[in-house]
Amino acid sequence: MNIDILTVGAAVFSFVIFLIVHFISFRWVRPERLLRSLLLCVIAVMALPVVLMLMFFIFKAAQETPQSWILAAMAAVAIQGLMSFMYVLCIFGPYETSVRMRLIREIAWAGSEGVSIQELSGRYNAKIIVDLRLRRLVGSGDIALKDGRYRVIQKGNLFFIFDAIAGVLKRWIGR
Amino acid sequence: MFYLILAMLFFIGTVIAHIIYCRKSGKPGLHAKPFVNMSFVALGIYVALVLALPNTGTLDPHSLWGLPFKISAGAIFFLLVPMYLCFYVLTQLTSPSKRILSVISQFKEAGYDDILSCVEKEDFIASRLNDLCASGCVIQKNGRYIITSEGQKVAAILNTIQIILGRNVGG
Numbered sequence: 191m192n193i194d195i196l197t198v199g200a201a202v203f204s205f206v207i208f209l210i211v212h213f214i215s216f217r218w219v220r221p222e223r224l225l226r227s228l229l230l231c232v233i234a235v236m237a238l239p240v241v242l243m244l245m246f247f248i249f250k251a252a253q254e255t256p257q258s259w260i261l262a263a264m265a266a267v268a269i270q271g272l273m274s275f276m277y278v279l280c281i282f283g284p285y286e287t288s289v290r291m292r293l294i295r296e297i298a299w300a301g302s303e304g305v306s307i308q309e310l311s312g313r314y315n316a317k318i319i320v321d322l323r324l325r326r327l328v329g330s331g332d333i334a335l336k337d338g339r340y341r342v343i344q345k346g347n348l349f350f351i352f353d354a355i356a357g358v359l360k361r362w363i364g365r
Numbered sequence: 366m367f368y369l370i371l372a373m374l375f376f377i378g379t380v381i382a383h384i385i386y387c388r389k390s391g392k393p394g395l396h397a398k399p400f401v402n403m404s405f406v407a408l409g410i411y412v413a414l415v416l417a418l419p420n421t422g423t424l425d426p427h428s429l430w431g432l433p434f435k436i437s438a439g440a441i442f443f444l445l446v447p448m449y450l451c452f453y454v455l456t457q458l459t460s461p462s463k464r465i466l467s468v469i470s471q472f473k474e475a476g477y478d479d480i481l482s483c484v485e486k487e488d489f490i491a492s493r494l495n496d497l498c499a500s501g502c503v504i505q506k507n508g509r510y511i512i513t514s515e516g517q518k519v520a521a522i523l524n525t526i527q528i529i530l531g532r533n534v535g536g
Contacts, residue, residue, distance in 0.1 A: 197437045201508040217531035241370045257429050265369065265437045272444035285535050289461065289493045291519075292536030297512045298520035299501055302513035307494070314536060316485045322536060323462045324480070332466070342466060349466050356455035363387045363456060364366045 193252045197262045200242040208235040208274055214281075222329025224286065225348075239266035266303045287318065287326075312364060337351035366430050372411060372438035376445050383453075395457060397450055404446045416518060423503045461489055 212231060219227045243263035246252065255264075284291050296314055297305055324340070327333045332347040333340050382399040390396060415435045424431035445463060461484060468483045470473045486534035494510060497503040512520065529536065 193432065193435050197434065198440055201437075201440070202481070203535060213529060213531075221418040231458050247412075254432075258432050261366065261369075261432065262434070262437075263431065265434055265441070269437060269444065272441065272448060276444055276447050278421045280447055281526065282530075286532070287460070287462070287535055289489050289536065290497055291523055292534065293439055293490065293493055293497060294502055294516055294519050295498075295523055295534060297510050298517060299528050300510075300512075304506065304509035304512065306509050307491075310510065311490070315490065316481060318415055318536065319461050319475075319489060320465065320481050320484050324477075327465065329460065333469060334488065338500070339476055340469050342469050347466075350457060352452070353463060355533070356452050359384075359452055362384050 191252050193254050193262050195256060196246050197243070197266045198269065200239045200246070201266040203237040203242065203272065204235055204266070205273040206269040207276075208232070208236060208270070209277070211235065218330075224326055225332075228278060228282075229348075232271070232278070236267055236271055237275065239263060239270050265350055281349045287323075334355070356357035366432060366434075367424060368432075368438040369414065370433045370442070371414065372442040375407045375411050376442050376449075379403050380449060395454065400450065400453070401446065404442075404471065408439065408442060411442065415439070459487070461487075 214225070215231070216224075240263045243259055243266055247256070247259040274301065292314055293310070296310060300309075324333075324335075328335055328340075330346045330347070332342065332349065334343045372513060379400070382403050384394070386399055386403075387396050402512055426433050464487055465480055472479070494503065494505075497516070498505055498510075500515075501513060502519055503510050504513055505511075
């Protein structure tokens with residue numbers, strides 16, 4: 191079989207496994223464990239394409255050199271990683287953390303009569319936003335609570351990394 | 366290798382073209398749609414090149430350089446588009462988590478009330494409601510926010526995601 195199709199197949203299969211694991215196990219993950227569990231799940235499943243490509247190599251699914259199989263495994267990991275990244279950032283992340291998505295649902299639940307800003311604030315407000323995020327950030331180990339004060343303990347966390355990349359991009363764009 | 370490098374070069378070229386477009390464009394706001402259009406054009410050129418190249422006989426499909434990773438390279442290109450867009454959106458958006466982290470970093474340490482007052486000052490709810498009105502998902506009528514048919518579609522998708530994930534409502 192064509193090594194290219196095997197590479198894409200291994201990546202898609204691994205991504206489907208990631209989704210199944212995610213759909214089953216994340217039903218019970220509390221917000222404070224969310225970021226760490228998600229990262230662990232993504233990294234753990236990224237090993238699966240390598241295992242699959244190794245099996246294809248052992249069973250000679252395609253007549254290629256070992257170097258070609260190494261390259262194929264790397265490409266499969268990249269594709270699977272990007273698919274997981276896309277799912278987390280475009281579907282799971284907005285569902286779980288987006289203020290806009292929560293507001294849309296609150297307004298939709300109010301029906302055709304709509305909702306005033308005062309009614310909305312009674313159900314969803316800055317305190318809820320802060321409480322949820324502090325629980326997540328403490329749980330992920332990005333910040334710590336000591337003597338009633340919060341401190342950043344992980345300078346190299348994902349937020350700062352994303353922020354740094356976005357900062358470079360912003361400088362290039364010039365806005 | 367050749368196809369992977371070709372796809373990467375096309376992606377880098379698209380990003381450079383988008384950066385130049387953003388610098389030249391006088392319009393404020395996000396320019397995500399032009400990037401998506403540019404990406405589809407670049408992907409189209411990549412596909413055309415991939416289809417044309419084997420006929421020239423310049424690449425040996427059994428060498429490491431000429432390995433036929435045509436679909437894999439195209440898939441990587443395709444998946445890099447939303448990844449770039451995520452970083453691009455971050456250049457003009459501050460999330461509440463990022464705001465909380467920056468408040469704590471700025472003062473080395475912060476109490477709950479300091480964080481809450483900073484988030485209240487930012488007024489995420491009002492700014493996000495304005496965004497929803499601007500996008501046509503919500504309309505404001507007599508001081509009340511009412512969902513539109515577009516917004517109902519989004520809410521229905523979110524309800525479906527909630528059923529699949531089995532999680533509480535986010536936010």
